[in-house]
Amino acid sequence: MNKTRLAFWGAALCALAGAAVMLVPQGKVRGFDVDAFGHLPVLEGGRVKPVDTVARNALLMIRSQQSFRHEGRTIGADEWLLDVLFRPEVADEQKAFVINDPQVLGLMHLQQTGDRYYAFKTLRPFVEEIQRQGEQAQQVDPKQRTPFQNAVANLYDRVFLYLRLENTVQLAQTPGLAWELASLGTPEAATRRAALSEAAYFRPFVSSAASTNDAWQSAGEALDAAARGRSSPQLVAWARMSLAYRAGDPASFDRAAAEALAAAGAAQPGLVAQSGHELVFNRAQPFYVGMVVYVLALLAVFVSWLWRPEWLRPAAYGLLVAGAVIHTAGLASRVVLQGRPPVTNLYSSAVFVGWGAVLLGAVLERIYRKGFGTAVAAAAGFASLIVAHHLTGDGDTMEMMRAVLDSNFWLGTHVVTITIGYSGTFLAGALAIAWTVRRHLLRGGGDPATSKAIMGMTYGVVCFALFFSFLGTVLGGIWADQSWGRFWGWDPKENGALLIVLWNAIILHARWGGYVRERGIMAMAILGNVITSLSWFGVNMLGVGLHSYGFMDKAFWALSAFIASQLAIMVFTVLPPRFWEAGAFSRAAKPSSAPAAGK
Amino acid sequence: MPKPSELRSTLWDALTSLKLTIACMAALMVLVVACTLAQVRLGTFGAVDAYMHRWVVWWDVPGSPWSFPIFPGGALVGAVLAVNLFAAQLRRLELAWRKAGLWIVHAGLILLVAGEFVTGLYQVETRMAIQEGASANFVESPRQSELVVVDTTDPASDDVYGVPESLLARAGEIPIPGTPVTLRIHGYYPNAALSMRQASDPPAAATAGVGTSVAVRELPPVSRDEETNAPTALVEPIAGGRSYGTWLVSSLLGAPQGFTHEGRTYQLVVRPRRIYLPYTVTLKKFRHDVYPGTNIPKNFSSLVHLSNPSKGEERDVLIYMNQPLRYEGKAFYQASFGNNDTLSILQVVQNPGWLLPYVSCVLVTLGLLVHFAITLRRSMRRQAATRAAAAAPAAVEAST
Numbered sequence: 001m002n003k004t005r006l007a008f009w010g011a012a013l014c015a016l017a018g019a020a021v022m023l024v025p026q027g028k029v030r031g032f033d034v035d036a037f038g039h040l041p042v043l044e045g046g047r048v049k050p051v052d053t054v055a056r057n058a059l060l061m062i063r064s065q066q067s068f069r070h071e072g073r074t075i076g077a078d079e080w081l082l083d084v085l086f087r088p089e090v091a092d093e094q095k096a097f098v099i100n101d102p103q104v105l106g107l108m109h110l111q112q113t114g115d116r117y118y119a120f121k122t123l124r125p126f127v128e129e130i131q132r133q134g135e136q137a138q139q140v141d142p143k144q145r146t147p148f149q150n151a152v153a154n155l156y157d158r159v160f161l162y163l164r165l166e167n168t169v170q171l172a173q174t175p176g177l178a179w180e181l182a183s184l185g186t187p188e189a190a191t192r193r194a195a196l197s198e199a200a201y202f203r204p205f206v207s208s209a210a211s212t213n214d215a216w217q218s219a220g221e222a223l224d225a226a227a228r229g230r231s232s233p234q235l236v237a238w239a240r241m242s243l244a245y246r247a248g249d250p251a252s253f254d255r256a257a258a259e260a261l262a263a264a265g266a267a268q269p270g271l272v273a274q275s276g277h278e279l280v281f282n283r284a285q286p287f288y289v290g291m292v293v294y295v296l297a298l299l300a301v302f303v304s305w306l307w308r309p310e311w312l313r314p315a316a317y318g319l320l321v322a323g324a325v326i327h328t329a330g331l332a333s334r335v336v337l338q339g340r341p342p343v344t345n346l347y348s349s350a351v352f353v354g355w356g357a358v359l360l361g362a363v364l365e366r367i368y369r370k371g372f373g374t375a376v377a378a379a380a381g382f383a384s385l386i387v388a389h390h391l392t393g394d395g396d397t398m399e400m401m402r403a404v405l406d407s408n409f410w411l412g413t414h415v416v417t418i419t420i421g422y423s424g425t426f427l428a429g430a431l432a433i434a435w436t437v438r439r440h441l442l443r444g445g446g447d448p449a450t451s452k453a454i455m456g457m458t459y460g461v462v463c464f465a466l467f468f469s470f471l472g473t474v475l476g477g478i479w480a481d482q483s484w485g486r487f488w489g490w491d492p493k494e495n496g497a498l499l500i501v502l503w504n505a506i507i508l509h510a511r512w513g514g515y516v517r518e519r520g521i522m523a524m525a526i527l528g529n530v531i532t533s534l535s536w537f538g539v540n541m542l543g544v545g546l547h548s549y550g551f552m553d554k555a556f557w558a559l560s561a562f563i564a565s566q567l568a569i570m571v572f573t574v575l576p577p578r579f580w581e582a583g584a585f586s587r588a589a590k591p592s593s594a595p596a597a598g599k
Numbered sequence: 600m601p602k603p604s605e606l607r608s609t610l611w612d613a614l615t616s617l618k619l620t621i622a623c624m625a626a627l628m629v630l631v632v633a634c635t636l637a638q639v640r641l642g643t644f645g646a647v648d649a650y651m652h653r654w655v656v657w658w659d660v661p662g663s664p665w666s667f668p669i670f671p672g673g674a675l676v677g678a679v680l681a682v683n684l685f686a687a688q689l690r691r692l693e694l695a696w697r698k699a700g701l702w703i704v705h706a707g708l709i710l711l712v713a714g715e716f717v718t719g720l721y722q723v724e725t726r727m728a729i730q731e732g733a734s735a736n737f738v739e740s741p742r743q744s745e746l747v748v749v750d751t752t753d754p755a756s757d758d759v760y761g762v763p764e765s766l767l768a769r770a771g772e773i774p775i776p777g778t779p780v781t782l783r784i785h786g787y788y789p790n791a792a793l794s795m796r797q798a799s800d801p802p803a804a805a806t807a808g809v810g811t812s813v814a815v816r817e818l819p820p821v822s823r824d825e826e827t828n829a830p831t832a833l834v835e836p837i838a839g840g841r842s843y844g845t846w847l848v849s850s851l852l853g854a855p856q857g858f859t860h861e862g863r864t865y866q867l868v869v870r871p872r873r874i875y876l877p878y879t880v881t882l883k884k885f886r887h888d889v890y891p892g893t894n895i896p897k898n899f900s901s902l903v904h905l906s907n908p909s910k911g912e913e914r915d916v917l918i919y920m921n922q923p924l925r926y927e928g929k930a931f932y933q934a935s936f937g938n939n940d941t942l943s944i945l946q947v948v949q950n951p952g953w954l955l956p957y958v959s960c961v962l963v964t965l966g967l968l969v970h971f972a973i974t975l976r977r978s979m980r981r982q983a984a985t986r987a988a989a990a991a992p993a994a995v996e997a998s999t
Contacts, residue, residue, distance in 0.1 A: 045893055
């Protein structure tokens with residue numbers, strides 16, 4: 001085996017082995033089999049999912065993290081949810097809430113400190129005030145809210161979610177589910193059961209009823225059924241889990257959790273396997289791992305330009321391929337779990353854009369073998385996964401599709417093609433940025449052959465992007481014609497797609513006509529980044545139109561900063577040769593020196 | 600002074616130039632951006648009307664009656680682009696197999712622009728709102744209103760005479776065909792607000808009906824998608840040389856107002872403009888499904904019965920998301936609902952050019968595929984040739 005192959009396979013297999021380590025279960029926590037609890041299937045947001053998903057998303061919404069440190073120990077989402085459900089007095093002591101707004105803190109008579117996290121115990125005396133302020137703020141149109149109103153409305157939502165969780169399986173101020181089950185006939189029991197049904201955040205009890213609407217019951221509803229003499233084995237098992245967890249009896253808890261899982265599986269076969277798959281997916285965190293691998297690939301490419309390229313360039317490519325494999329596996333798992341095409345919301349569009357760019361970049365690297373394909377692909381993959389990571393804050397990323405979007409055919413064609421179009425445009429922009437950076441850092445602007453190769457790649461990718469964005473846009477028009485009777489309604493999102501098509505067409509025609517040369521095309525490709533980011537995220541900030549599936553206002557500054565950075569890079573791109581011929585790393589101007597990279 | 604032939608060739612050069620293509624596409628980008636931003640202020644309909652469906656974009660000087668043309672409108676840019684595409688195709692692209700892809704692409708694009716023109720000119724969007732169990736044999740315009748004079752004398756059927764808003768705006772006298780009644784228009788407001796008359800208000804212009812106790816305040820017309828105008832008019836019905844007083848009519852007044860002339864009773868109502876259909880649609884069942892345990896809508900559907908006696912058609916149709924009913928040149932879409940899920944609102948669109956984009960899409964996709972396939976093959980060949988030529992020096996570089 002030669003050096004290149006060895007480096008490629010060595011790096012790729014190391015990265016994949018690292019990813020596989022994530023699949024190992026976390027093991028027992030304080031003796032309790034938390035994984036078995038996380039495996040239990042429940043219904044939340046109209047979708048069957050493992051408790052683990054509910055726990056992770058809830059903690060993500062409340063604390064913006066999936067685990068946290070408390071009293072010298074890391075508390076995972078599942079353990080946190082167990083405490084919230086069964087030991088609320090313990091959960092109330094844990095700092096689960098992140099609060100950044102000084103005015104909201106002031107509302108609770110708190111001064112802002114370095115620690116942004118607060119326990120519910122601290123918030124409890126002000127719950128009524130938070131509700132009053134929050135409800136008031138929520139009546140204001142989201143676009144007109146002040147920062148304080150935004151923050152207090154958000155905190156109110158999170159407090160509400162927390163309180164619902166505490167009262168989902170058993171009411172927080174009562175001895176627990178087992179006691180509830182023992183006192184079904186007492187006078188206040190019916191009132192308590194009604195309160196439980198009202199508060200329930202998820203439905204843990206499944207029957208063998210055919211339709212999903214009737215199959216799932218909240219704790220209150222299941223207790224009602226038990227009061228009528230139809231007690232479910234799952235209810236009994238959950239009651240025992242609650243009792244054992246409170247009592248600190250891991251052996252009984254593990255047995256009860258296994259029984260609850262078995263009982264759910266007995267009610268509807270296939271349920272246990274389904275939630276098990278999602279549990280593994282949650283644990284693997286493929287997009288997080290992919291992000292790390294992409295960064296490693298990027299670093300390897302950078303170092304390869306200065307040191308040992310014969311080893312590091314193939315190693316970087318190996319890392320990129322491993323990242324792409326992990327990324328693909330994650331994407332495929334989502335498709336299988338959700339039973340839908342890969343792009344269903346803003347989050348998944350970011351994941352998919354990155355995936356498309358990585359694949360394209362990997363292909364370019366195969367063709368041109370200069371390390372630039374790897375660098376650009378890894379950077380694009382990393383950036384889009386970071387963007388996706390910041391879009392997860394809204395909770396479940398596999399939410400159900402609203403009526404008009406409930407069409408796998410159109411999600412699979414229009415949405416996927418248009419997103420590939422975004423990928424292509426971004427990749428062309430990234431290549432152009434790489435071209436610019438190279439030109440300014442290397443002496444003499446680097447060797448002309450590589451410049452020409454990057455130029456060729458950019459041109460090819462723009463063609464690719466034009467094809468997919470045009471096709472996606474027209475398919476979108478046809479979907480619109482199918483669903484609300486107009487092929488083209490000049491809706492902001494449609495207009496954004498049209499801008500991308502027009503811009504790519506302008507780049508190609510300008511090149512064919514010979515009106516722009518290398519620098520011009522590169523600058524235009526970078527402006528493509530600006531246009532794509534605007535049509536991807538910017539139009540959602542206008543708050544008008546029919547594509548309101550991903551309204552967002554938080555990202556405004558991030559988007560502005562991105563656009564400013566692209567415009568700044570464009571200035572460097574168009575600078576004539578005399579600005580870069582010297583090269584950033586050479587003191588004396590030696591335009592005629594050797595073209596080989598940074599010696 | 601250039602010769603006519605020179606002038607012709609200069610014009611031909613300009614018309615077929617690639618620069619014109621690029622300029623048109625750039626202008627279209629500017630228009631699209633402006634139109635998108637304007638939607639926040641004007642609503643989609645208003646913005647599209649101001650930027651896209653016009654030949655020229657006008658700038659109204661604030662606080663003055665003047666307006667200046669500042670930019671070519673969408674229609675002009677589209678037309679120039681289509682002509683340019685067509686002309687350039689004729690002149691520059693030779694009829695060769697290696698250009699086949701581009702030929703197909705440009706034919707498809709011309710068709711796409713043509714389709715948008717057909718849509719802009721001929722598309723009619725209306726709505727049909729039906730209560731469960733009820734029938735409708737007409738569609739309503741969401742933006743235009745009409746003043747109708749209804750002869751309600753016969754309890755079995757009403758005779759309806761409609762006066763469109765455009766006629767009301769022209770003022771003067773309007774004879775109602777088929778009746779002895781002539782309407783004299785005393786005032787017309789495209790949009791107005793009504794309130795109960797206070798002592799401080801000027802005397803009412805109306806002399807009969809509810810209008811005598813109502814004050815009218817004229818409002819600027821709105822164009823935002825979620826707002827509607829309230830057209831209001833002052834009319835004086837005259838029949839047989841006799842005046843029946845001046846009446847205030849408005850879309851805001853729910854209850855019908857009427858007068859009797861020679862034993863026949865006439866009512867005056869302002870309502871959305873209706874277009875009657877030669878068939879009837881009956882709503883049998885409206886469904887609004889949600890995902891369990893949430894308020895997220897899963898599906899909306901209307902089960903309707905279509906009855907067209909002239910063609911002997913009697914059948915049930917299920918209209919649901921992404922599945923319109925296409926019938927007699929109109930397409931019925933599930934658009935909205937109301938009244939506690941018992942009222943279904945269908946969007947009804949008539950567009951003779953609806954198929955053009957489909958054809959165009961197929962053509963352009965095919966053309967681009969063909970073209971890029973040809974280009975890719977050529978570039979692969981060139982690449983292989985360069986690699987073969989560069990093999991020796993590359994090996995040297997790798998070993999340093």
